[in-house]
Amino acid sequence: MKRKGHAFMNRRHPADICHHLLLLLLLFLASCSGGGRGGQHTTSGGDTLCLRYADYLRLVDYPDYTVAELRNPWDTTRLLHTYILVDVADTLPVANLPEGTVVRTPLNRTLIYSSVHLSLLKDLDALAATAGVCDLKYIRMPEIHAAVRSGAIADCGDSMNPDIERVISLHPDAILLSPFENSGGYGRVEKLGIPLIECADYMERSPLGRAEWMRFYGRLYGRAAQADSLFAVVEQRYHALKEQAAVTSCRPSVMCDLLTGSTWYTPGGQSTVARLYADAGARYIFADDTHTGSLPYTFERIYDRGRDADYWLIRYNQPADKRYPELASEFAGYRGFRAFRERNIYGCNTGVTPFYEEVPFHPDRFLHDLILIFHPELLPDSTLRYYRRLP
Numbered sequence: 001m002k003r004k005g006h007a008f009m010n011r012r013h014p015a016d017i018c019h020h021l022l023l024l025l026l027l028f029l030a031s032c033s034g035g036g037r038g039g040q041h042t043t044s045g046g047d048t049l050c051l052r053y054a055d056y057l058r059l060v061d062y063p064d065y066t067v068a069e070l071r072n073p074w075d076t077t078r079l080l081h082t083y084i085l086v087d088v089a090d091t092l093p094v095a096n097l098p099e100g101t102v103v104r105t106p107l108n109r110t111l112i113y114s115s116v117h118l119s120l121l122k123d124l125d126a127l128a129a130t131a132g133v134c135d136l137k138y139i140r141m142p143e144i145h146a147a148v149r150s151g152a153i154a155d156c157g158d159s160m161n162p163d164i165e166r167v168i169s170l171h172p173d174a175i176l177l178s179p180f181e182n183s184g185g186y187g188r189v190e191k192l193g194i195p196l197i198e199c200a201d202y203m204e205r206s207p208l209g210r211a212e213w214m215r216f217y218g219r220l221y222g223r224a225a226q227a228d229s230l231f232a233v234v235e236q237r238y239h240a241l242k243e244q245a246a247v248t249s250c251r252p253s254v255m256c257d258l259l260t261g262s263t264w265y266t267p268g269g270q271s272t273v274a275r276l277y278a279d280a281g282a283r284y285i286f287a288d289d290t291h292t293g294s295l296p297y298t299f300e301r302i303y304d305r306g307r308d309a310d311y312w313l314i315r316y317n318q319p320a321d322k323r324y325p326e327l328a329s330e331f332a333g334y335r336g337f338r339a340f341r342e343r344n345i346y347g348c349n350t351g352v353t354p355f356y357e358e359v360p361f362h363p364d365r366f367l368h369d370l371i372l373i374f375h376p377e378l379l380p381d382s383t384l385r386y387y388r389r390l391p
């Protein structure tokens with residue numbers, strides 16, 4: 001946040017000094033949360049939780065409730081949603097509540113669309129609060145599949161078109177789903193009167209920014225202390241690993257991903273993945289790019305930037321690990337990359353490893369893998385968690 005000029009420091013009137021001190025206090029309170037930048041809030045006062053990394057989240061504790069403000073990632077001058085978290089054991093203080101969606105906490109019967117948030121609930125020992133799931137085929141957690149088979153958890157079908165009758169029969173106290181730009185809403189589930197928790201954490205611009213959202217989810221499920229403690233561990237370990245990587249002067253170059261049809265999608269230079277590469281002591285081939293999302297490029301564009309890259313990281317989903325002959329048979333152009341010729345390709349088989357489930361709220365684990373790939377001498381006696389060197 002830019003401050004005004006310092007000409008006022010030359011004034012000597014006590015009222016001006018008091019006004020300046022008050023302004024500094026207000027600026028401090030506004031900057032305490034990353035979500036406090038660039039927009040208006042529906043609340044004043046209260047005890048603002050100091051969020052150090054999240055840009056799109058603000059939490060304010062009041063004696064009888066907690067306000068969670070979610071900033072719109074696609075229009076940061078506006079709020080995406082405001083939630084008023086009120087303990088289910090307390091009388092609802094109707095007269096004092098600000099505008100927003102009331103959520104009675106702790107949640108104990110939720111419908112969850114994403115395996116990412118299911119994995120977090122497992123970490124917080126709150127998985128028992130899951131009543132239903134969507135997109136079961138994308139969920140790798142054995143306990144969820146077992147619970148669906150036994151009838152303890154309902155399979156509500158495709159998240160883009162859930163089984164409304166089954167949703168109604170669940171009587172969920174909330175639905176956790178992910179918002180998308182220009183999505184046109186959430187269809188019939190919006191009309192059920194069930195609180196929709198818009199999980200915009202995936203839009204954060206830093207690995208720790210997304211992970212910090214666990215403090216919001218912890219408060220939804222009555223696990224605030226556990227979530228705060230878990231995030232402190234993730235934060236400490238992430239910074240410790242980053243400091244280890246910072247001591248080396250070697251900065252190998254890295255490219256990632258594969259062709260999909262005629263398009264090669266790769267992370268933007270300001271994405272969380274690009275940030276992780278930098279924190280792991282590597283030079284991403286599109287580090288000079290300014291986008292936070294995925295970039296759709298032609299093979300020629302990737303080859304121009306990445307043909308001499310030292311390392312190549314790929315993700316895929318299949319029963320067996322990929323091998324070099326398989327890659328070459330998929331697209332002969334892969335052979336032209338230096339990382340292919342020198343056998344410096346590392347693959348993450350997401351059908352076998354819990355990469356997508358764990359990494360959003362445990363970026364430290366991903367960073368550990370990256371440092372072990374780029375600078376194995378820094379982490380002796382360590383093993384890779386998600387990636388494997390292609391055989």
